[in-house]
Amino acid sequence: MSTSSTVAEVVTGYADHLRSRDVSEHTARAYVADVSDFLDHAVHSTKLRRGTEGGHPSTTSGARIDLASVELDDLRSWLITLDDAGAAKSTVARKIAAVRSFFAYGVSNLGLSNNPAARLRTPKKDSRLPTVLKPQQAADLISAAEGPRTGDTDASDSAAGGATTGDTTGPTTGDTAQGDTAQGDPLDAAKRIRDAAILEMLYATAIRVSELTGLDHSDIDDRASMITVLGKGDKERRVPFGAPARRALDDWLATRDLFAGPHSGDALFLGVRGGRIGARQVRELVHRYGSDDPSAPDIGPHGLRHSAATHMLDRGADLRQIQELLGHSTMSSTQIYTQVSMQRLQDTYRRAHPRA
Template sequence: MSEARGDGTATDGGDDVLPEGFARLLGDYERHLVSERDLAPHTVRAYLGDIAGLLDHCVRLGVEEVGDLDLRTLRSWLARLQTTGRSRTTIARRATAARVFTAWLHRTGRVPTDPGAALGSPKKHKTLPPVLRADEAEALIRSAADLADDGTPVGLRDVAMLELLYATGIRVGELVGLDIDDVDDERRVVRVFGKGRKERSVPYGTPAGRALDRWVAHGRPSLRVDGSGPALFLGVRGRRIDQRAVRDLVHRRIADVPGAPDIGPHGLRHTAATHLLEGGADLRSVQELLGHASLATTQLYTHVTTDRLRRAYQQAHPRA
């Protein structure tokens, strides 16, 4: 692990190197997150950044032994974040990070009791994510398909990725992690490994199936190199495509759709969920398709559809 600083990943603004004991503790925690919990790299970085900030706050208060970490210290850390202008969502996320960390400390015998068990956090404001209308989603795919008419490998790949993102609502990390064998073209389902390496099968439709077939048959072989491995989607150098390239693609193609909100791959995930619910899918089925651990997360999309219905009612009903 790189040298542990008080700001972790530039979270709290501290610049002092953590004491050796805390730095070693942070290294042990990183190994736990990677090896035991099998979290994604960006999730590990976020947790470590938050906890580095907490440990830096402990040092500032003169708490240099993890056994002295108590609820009062945790609350003062969150209060400090609030006074420096952090949003409710950020503070809630860091409170969660602290609870996960102190539970690990207690479970591994580093502290006698879990001080984070009683730590509350502000409720996050539920915001309605921007989504595309059905015609805008179709225009997005069509704009990429028009550029792929010449049959270039990159064009075929881009259409297949956009079709699959919209058809399944999978996360961008799940998309880039797909291998060829994860696609069952006969049953039209894709095997996805989500957060915590939880496996689920997600169906996709005929348009996505056609795009995938064209990519695998005519596009992928042109980009494949000896080090490509089983990756389904490849970058221009033949390696597994990365998330940044997919995000850039979505933003570029969205720019070609007049009036559409500027969304990324996660916006396509929101769009897929919203269109499923608007089409009559039940909430628990959408929860399973998206891989949400909690139904409450999926319920956010019901607010999106209700908001749309309300706007349509106000525009159309004579006594709205």
């Protein structure tokens, strides 16, 4: 492929390159979207437009672009539009990483003479600390799934269940708002058992939501009370869990057959239609059960991960061990929890010490 091609050809070639490099599906999808965003910006600039005769191309994907003509100023103008749109620093940092990767690919595969994105400066991330629950609030969130509540429509399963991979066939009994809310409905009771197990496992193991939804039954080591997790960069790690999570998991596995269908496979957690539960469903159920406590901050699955790490540090866990538990590749990612723990100590001191 030459440096001058249609946007669609360039994006397809880059996506194939990422797949060949075993980049995670999540990262590849984000990078391709970021590069597509930049190329859309580029082809609509006066300098770089290579459209149909006499003007503007009918679609961005069909427009031609000469990558050799891209300069640092073009990339900077794109970043300015992102800043004007209010993009977060973390989003801008990821987009910069994406175009750096893309133009590095262009140098090695498309004959570009240089990488104009190499000189872009990555913005410093905001120093905002993660939001965490107090230990009792975490316990209350988990216990909220254990008791029936009249009028609880499980929107995450009825609306999102069919959107997850493989979750389009299988048992449908009770897969309506009326069936879900009927008192004594065994499927509704089973969903609560599943939700409680999900919440217990998220908090007990501090794993990412993508890691939880990717768990198979075979990933559980019953004897050691450990799970094998496939984390970022397809790196495996073993994570322990405690007795409450063990009991919740046993309860779920005893009722899993109510959800299982021909497409369930070995997936540990299932949606009501029999497929592997999706990340959106898990996020929605965490928010739903958390809303029972108005004094607690509204968090998602990652908030439970932050909370678990902070609570372990508060109780004397070694930072290096927390890094291993979380699957962080560098200590710098884990050190943020020392700041959270110190801030909590300062808050307690100001409230409790007579001379604070």
